Amino acid sequence: MKIKLSILVHVAILFLLAGAIALACIYQYTYNNMLDRAVVQADGVAKAVANSVLAVIDSDEELELLYTNEEIRNRVYQAFRFICRKADIRYLYMYTVGADNYRHYIVCAANSDEDDARMQKEYGFGSVRKLPLFRAEENVLNGTAEEDYELIDNDYGYVCMHTVALRDENGKVIALIGADYNMGDIKHIAESNLFNSGVLVIMTYSIAFLVAMFLIWWSVLRPIRNLSQRMRIFVMDRKEIEVTKKRKIHYENEITEIENSFSKMTADIRQYVHDNEILTRKEAYTNAQLDVARNIQKGIVPDRYSFSGDNYELHAFSKAAREVEGDFYDVVSLESGEECFVIGDISGKGISAALFMAMVKTTIRENLMSGRGLKETLNRVNRELWLSNPEKMFATVFAVTLNTDSGVLAYANAGHESPLILGRDPFYLETESGMALGLFENSDITEERLVLRDGDGVLLYTDGITEATNAKKELFERERLRETVLHQYREDIHSYLPQVLADAVSSQVAEFAGDAEQSDDITCLTLIYKDSEADRRILPPEHGAFAEVKETIISALGDSDHTKDVILACEEMFTNIVNYSGCDQIVFGGKRSGDAYLVTFDDNGSAFDPVKAVPEKKKFEELAFGGMGITIARANSRDMAYSRIDGRNVLLMEFDAEVKAQ
Amino acid sequence: MNITKSANGNEVTLKVEGWLDTQAAPELLAELERLDDHVDSLIMDFSGLEYMSSTGLRALVVAYEKVKGALVIKNASMRIRSILKTTGLDKKIRIE
Numbered sequence A: 001m002k003i004k005l006s007i008l009v010h011v012a013i014l015f016l017l018a019g020a021i022a023l024a025c026i027y028q029y030t031y032n033n034m035l036d037r038a039v040v041q042a043d044g045v046a047k048a049v050a051n052s053v054l055a056v057i058d059s060d061e062e063l064e065l066l067y068t069n070e071e072i073r074n075r076v077y078q079a080f081r082f083i084c085r086k087a088d089i090r091y092l093y094m095y096t097v098g099a100d101n102y103r104h105y106i107v108c109a110a111n112s113d114e115d116d117a118r119m120q121k122e123y124g125f126g127s128v129r130k131l132p133l134f135r136a137e138e139n140v141l142n143g144t145a146e147e148d149y150e151l152i153d154n155d156y157g158y159v160c161m162h163t164v165a166l167r168d169e170n171g172k173v174i175a176l177i178g179a180d181y182n183m184g185d186i187k188h189i190a191e192s193n194l195f196n197s198g199v200l201v202i203m204t205y206s207i208a209f210l211v212a213m214f215l216i217w218w219s220v221l222r223p224i225r226n227l228s229q230r231m232r233i234f235v236m237d238r239k240e241i242e243v244t245k246k247r248k249i250h251y252e253n254e255i256t257e258i259e260n261s262f263s264k265m266t267a268d269i270r271q272y273v274h275d276n277e278i279l280t281r282k283e284a285y286t287n288a289q290l291d292v293a294r295n296i297q298k299g300i301v302p303d304r305y306s307f308s309g310d311n312y313e314l315h316a317f318s319k320a321a322r323e324v325e326g327d328f329y330d331v332v333s334l335e336s337g338e339e340c341f342v343i344g345d346i347s348g349k350g351i352s353a354a355l356f357m358a359m360v361k362t363t364i365r366e367n368l369m370s371g372r373g374l375k376e377t378l379n380r381v382n383r384e385l386w387l388s389n390p391e392k393m394f395a396t397v398f399a400v401t402l403n404t405d406s407g408v409l410a411y412a413n414a415g416h417e418s419p420l421i422l423g424r425d426p427f428y429l430e431t432e433s434g435m436a437l438g439l440f441e442n443s444d445i446t447e448e449r450l451v452l453r454d455g456d457g458v459l460l461y462t463d464g465i466t467e468a469t470n471a472k473k474e475l476f477e478r479e480r481l482r483e484t485v486l487h488q489y490r491e492d493i494h495s496y497l498p499q500v501l502a503d504a505v506s507s508q509v510a511e512f513a514g515d516a517e518q519s520d521d522i523t524c525l526t527l528i529y530k531d532s533e534a535d536r537r538i539l540p541p542e543h544g545a546f547a548e549v550k551e552t553i554i555s556a557l558g559d560s561d562h563t564k565d566v567i568l569a570c571e572e573m574f575t576n577i578v579n580y581s582g583c584d585q586i587v588f589g590g591k592r593s594g595d596a597y598l599v600t601f602d603d604n605g606s607a608f609d610p611v612k613a614v615p616e617k618k619k620f621e622e623l624a625f626g627g628m629g630i631t632i633a634r635a636n637s638r639d640m641a642y643s644r645i646d647g648r649n650v651l652l653m654e655f656d657a658e659v660k661a662q
Numbered sequence B: 001m002n003i004t005k006s007a008n009g010n011e012v013t014l015k016v017e018g019w020l021d022t023q024a025a026p027e028l029l030a031e032l033e034r035l036d037d038h039v040d041s042l043i044m045d046f047s048g049l050e051y052m053s054s055t056g057l058r059a060l061v062v063a064y065e066k067v068k069g070a071l072v073i074k075n076a077s078m079r080i081r082s083i084l085k086t087t088g089l090d091k092k093i094r095i096e
Helices: A007-056 A060-068 A070-087 A113-122 A135-141 A184-237 A254-300 A350-369 A374-387 A477-486 A498-513 A543-557 A561-581 A620-625 A629-636 B025-034 B054-066 B078-087
Strands: A089-097 A103-110 A147-154 A157-167 A173-182 A304-309 A312-319 A327-333 A339-346 A395-402 A408-414 A420-422 A447-451 A457-461 A522-529 A535-539 A586-593 A596-603 A639-645 A648-656 B002-008 B011-020 B041-052 B071-074
Touching (some): A007 A070, A007 A089, A007 A157, A007 A173, A007 A184, A070 A089, A070 A103, A089 A113, A135 A147, A157 A184, A254 A350, A304 A327, A312 A327, A327 A350, A327 A522, A339 A457, A339 A522, A350 A374, A395 A522, A420 A477, A447 A648, A477 A498, A535 A543, A543 A586, A561 A586, A561 A596, A561 A648, A561 B054, B054 B078
Antiparallel strands (some): A089 A103, A089 A173, A304 A312, A312 A522, A457 A522, A535 A586, A639 A648
C-alpha cells in the first residue's frame, strides 16, 4: 500500500522548503553581512582612535607622566572621553600587561556617563584585572600582529575591541591601548531587521501559499475529485451522476479537457455497453435456438449410424462444419424389400441449408415410401422443390436402391458426386447425372443399375470430403479418397468393413486438413453387400462346363418347361462368354430368393455389357453366325443387370422361380 | 439329342429329339452337311424336341440355306415356336 499524499501536502512541503531557504538567505545576507560590515566599521573607528592615542602618547616619558602626573592623566582621560563621544566609541582605555599577565589599567573612559562612572570605579588608575587575556591582546603582545581586534560579549556589553601596542625605541611593548566600539546596537538593529524581513518573508510565502492552495484546490483538486467520484460511480453502476453542481467554466484548461474527454468517454462506453448488451442478448437467444436446432438435426441426420441388415452392412457418418448442416443421408426400407440409401448436399451452409435439407430429405422419403422408384422420386421431388423455392436453393442427391437378394444396385444421380464402387480395386462410377434438385422444372434424372457381388459395396459421399482443404489450400481430391479406401481392403474377407472404412476416410480427411478450418459439411455412407447363400462354382470357359449350370438349375427349380426357359437364357449368355470374352474362368452362382431365381455369371474376360448392347439388325442369312442369344436371354429372363467390377464382367439374370399361373 | 433321318424321294425328314443345345448342335450341323444336294425338301420334326438354344436356331438357318428355303418345321412345341418367334425366324421358315 502506497502512502496517500495529497498534492496540497506536496505543495506545502515545497513552500516550507522555499521559505526556509529564503529565511536562510535573509539571515546570511542581511544579518551576517550587516554584522560583518559593522565589525569592519567598528574596528576601523577603534583602530583610528587607538592609533590616534598612540600618536599622542608616543614615548616612555610621556607614559611615565601618566603614572606620575595626575593632571596629565586627567587631561588624557578628558581627551579619551571626548574621543569616545565623538567617535561613538563605548570604551577607550590604556593599560599594561605585567609579567603576571594581569592587566594594569592606566586611563579608562566611556561614552555614556553611566558606563564612565562604572569604568572610573572599576578600572580607575592602578586597578588590576586578573582575567585571562583575549586572543587579540595576546597576538599584539607576542608580536604576532601589530594590532588586532576581537568581538567580545560580556558583562560590559557587546563590543568590538581593537588593541594596539605602545612601544619604546626598541620596539618593546610598554602599554596597550584598547578601543571598544559598541556592537550591541548594531546587533540589535540587525536582529530587528532580520526579524522584520523574516516576518515579511513568512507572510509573503503564507499568502502565496494560500493563494496557490486555493488555486490548486479550485482549478485542479476540486475538479479532479469531482471527476474521480464520477469515475467511481460510473465504474460501479455505469451511470454518470453529476455529484456536484456543474461548475461554470469560464475558460478551458488541461483539467476541463480531461473532463470533456471523460464525459465523451462515458457516453461512448454507455452506448457501447448498451449496444453490447443488446447484441449479447440476441446472441444468447440465437445460440439457444441453434442448440435446439442442432439437437433436432441430430435426430434428422445422426452423427453416426451403423446397421447390419439382411445381406448388407452399412455405416454412415456426418460432420457439420457449422452448428447445423446441409448434408444428409437416409436409409429407407421399401415395401418391395429393397433398401434405399440416399445422400445429399444442400447448396450453402448453416440454418438455411439445414431447413432446406429437412424438406428435401422428408420429401424424398415420402416419395420412396409410397412406392415410387428412384428416378420418379427424384424427378418429382425436383418439381416440388422447384415450385416453392424462393431462395433458389438446390440439393444434389445420389440415391441407390439395393436389392438385398440379387445385389442389384439401382442408382440415380441428381447432380451429385459419383460414388466409389468398392471392389478389390475401387473406382468411381460413371453416371448419367441429372440436374441438381430444385433449380429447373425438369431435372432429367435417369436410373441405372449395376450388380454387386458378395463383398462389393458402394461409398457415397459429399464434396466436403473431396474438397476438404489443408493449410496450403490443397484439395483432398477424389484420388486421395480412392487410395484411402483401397488401403482398407481386407484380403481375408475379400471385402471392406464399413465402419473401419468410414473411420479411415474420416481420419484421413481430418489428418489432411490439419489445423485448417472445416469449410464444408462432411458426410459419407458406406454400404457393403453380403451374399453368402449363393451356390457358387468356378467353371472353365468350355461349352461342356454348362452341364453343371444346367444341373444346378434343374435341381433348384425341378424339371419343367419353365426350367428349360431358364436354362436356355443362361446357356445363351454362357455361350457368349465362352465364345467371345476370352476369359479363363467363369464364376457361376445360382440361388432362389423369394419368388425369383437368380443366376450370376462373373468372368474375367473383356468388358461386354449384354444389358446395354443393342443387337444388330441382321439379315436372315447372317443369323447362322449368331446374334440371337441376347435376344433369347432377354426374352426368357425377368431381368438382367450388369457391372464391370475389378476387371470382371458381372451379369445377373433374374427369373421367376415358379411358373406364374396364367 | 437324338436325330432320326428318313427319306421319301427328294424329301428328307429329320426327327430331332431331346436337347438341342450348344453341345448338341454340331451333330445336327454335321447331319445337315451330310444331306444330299438333291434334297429339295427338308422337314424337321420337332415333336420330341425339348429344348433348343440359339446354336440350334443357327443350325436351322444353315438348313434353310442348304435346301434353298424348302424347310418345314413340324410338331414344334409352343415353347420352341415362341423361341422361333422371338428370334424372328418364323418370318422365313415355314412352321406347321
